[in-house]
Amino acid sequence: MNNSAASIKTVEACPICGAAAPFSTLCPVVLAALEPVYNLVECDCCNVRFLNPLPDMEALNRFYAPHYYGSDWYKQEEKGKMFARNMPGAGFGGRFLDVGCNLGYFLRAAADASGYEAHGVEISPEAVSHARNKLSLDVRRGELMDAGYPDSFFDFIRVNNVIEHVRDPLGFIRECRRILRDGGRLYLSVPNGPVDSAGLINYFKEEKKPPRTKDGHLFFFSRNALDRLFQAADLEIAGAHTYGIRRGLRLLGRYPNKPHWKNPYRLPNDVPASKEIVLPPRPLRLPGYAVWRYWQFRVKRLPGLVNFGLDFEILLK
Numbered sequence: 001m002n003n004s005a006a007s008i009k010t011v012e013a014c015p016i017c018g019a020a021a022p023f024s025t026l027c028p029v030v031l032a033a034l035e036p037v038y039n040l041v042e043c044d045c046c047n048v049r050f051l052n053p054l055p056d057m058e059a060l061n062r063f064y065a066p067h068y069y070g071s072d073w074y075k076q077e078e079k080g081k082m083f084a085r086n087m088p089g090a091g092f093g094g095r096f097l098d099v100g101c102n103l104g105y106f107l108r109a110a111a112d113a114s115g116y117e118a119h120g121v122e123i124s125p126e127a128v129s130h131a132r133n134k135l136s137l138d139v140r141r142g143e144l145m146d147a148g149y150p151d152s153f154f155d156f157i158r159v160n161n162v163i164e165h166v167r168d169p170l171g172f173i174r175e176c177r178r179i180l181r182d183g184g185r186l187y188l189s190v191p192n193g194p195v196d197s198a199g200l201i202n203y204f205k206e207e208k209k210p211p212r213t214k215d216g217h218l219f220f221f222s223r224n225a226l227d228r229l230f231q232a233a234d235l236e237i238a239g240a241h242t243y244g245i246r247r248g249l250r251l252l253g254r255y256p257n258k259p260h261w262k263n264p265y266r267l268p269n270d271v272p273a274s275k276e277i278v279l280p281p282r283p284l285r286l287p288g289y290a291v292w293r294y295w296q297f298r299v300k301r302l303p304g305l306v307n308f309g310l311d312f313e314i315l316l317k
Helices: 057-063 072-087 105-114 127-135 169-179 199-205 223-232 246-253 289-299
Strands: 024-030 037-043 047-052 097-100 117-122 140-142 154-160 181-193 237-243 311-316
Touching: 024 199, 047 169, 057 127, 072 105, 097 105, 105 117, 105 127, 117 127, 127 140, 154 169, 169 181, 169 223, 223 311
Parallel strands: 097 117, 097 154, 117 140, 154 181
Antiparallel strands: 024 037, 037 047, 181 311, 237 311
């Protein structure tokens, strides 16, 4: 651990199950250049893996700079339209919350197509400003626990690849339950932690230097840890699928890796200088392309939570 991380508080009890340290250390990890080196550790009780110490908000705000947003805005818009087709209660009104809503293109499209009233939460001030000013969305800045929504306010909540970025997953999932009405649904997309973290560990073993947690993940949830989270929030699984099967098998060494698999874990040579969100132009696509991609994704999913897949898609009630 370098000196710049010394002032960040080390986690002494598992954030998921409360088991006391020491934890098993798997490898060192960095978020970005000129940042502290963190330890990727594993709780021997619930098998959750996480960065220890956890990055503070200052480090996270630097990570989620404007250049983090906007590269796939048109894809998010298309996904929002398709997602709306399978949202429970679509067409009957109600309130929809997208946590970690990015620039808001998914939220706007999904709400328009489903008839839900749109709400969002996002950590980046630039992304929030874009969602409010460009898309006229009701988006609150900061972490979900600070948003101040009333009890039982939402009919549907979407948490898509967000909880692994949160410093307090247990508090986060309990807050989701508090603001979800009885009978509402919570959509959760989350990486399969043991598989998601395998690339970090393999990179360190081969390169002998800390890998970059390329997506900014702070937590890597085992199925055991997810079960504990759901039980603590009084939520139960209404449906579940696994996707990213080929990528998962690659990370586990059961399928040939791509030649340049290490590149995402390397620190970039330079840091993007843009302090503004820059949207690329919408590419030309054949009619029906978005529908084809949507069904291509769905048919590749496996039912249930499969150990060798990279990502889980879970509907909670």
